[in-house]
Amino acid sequence: GIQVEQSPPDLILQEGANSTLRCNFSDSVNNLQWFHQNPWGQLINLFYIPSGTKQNGRLSATTVATERYSLLYISSSQTTDSGVYFCAVHLWGGSEKLVFGKGTKLTVNP
């Protein structure tokens, strides 16, 4: 089945720093989402981005579907950005499963 790999697994930042999280996937996809799991366990939709670039405030994401990767950029990080960031993909070709990577745990220190 499809492999979804996220890097780095852990990231520690000082408040105000910028960061880039990466998601690689092994097959063609027609859906890619980024989620933030906050310290209370809630999964928050960040981006639905099967291709191209989107921005929402300090966060932006880029998916290059032909090269099978997506990047999540966090600028001017805040302590509230702490948590785990997941990417999830849905395959082309009939399977309806949404497959998750194992996540990047981000800690932003004041």
Added chain:
Amino acid sequence: NAGVTQTPKFRVLKTGQSMTLLCAQDMNHEYMYWYRQDPGMGLRLIHYSVGEGTTAKGEVPDGYNVSRLKKQNFLLGLESAAPSQTSVYFCASRRIEQGFTEAFFGQGTRLTVV
């Protein structure tokens, strides 16, 4: 606008007991999913449904059963709970509309089996 609602939020079971987790969505989505989340494992798919009356196995289906009698509800059952089923369970739903397939998640159910 409730979105995806899971019931209950927390539960403690004794080994061998049974229970049902309820997922309800008010977005008229066709697809619904049950995932479990364990430390270091990300989210793994248990079962899913592509429409009312249909279910299919995911990555880790053993020990679970599901039913989708109504489009808005997806039930996850544990017939005889085991400590290995201690986990956080998430339900999700997704619509299929002109290729747009964004998924939305419930708030999770924390289950402990002792």
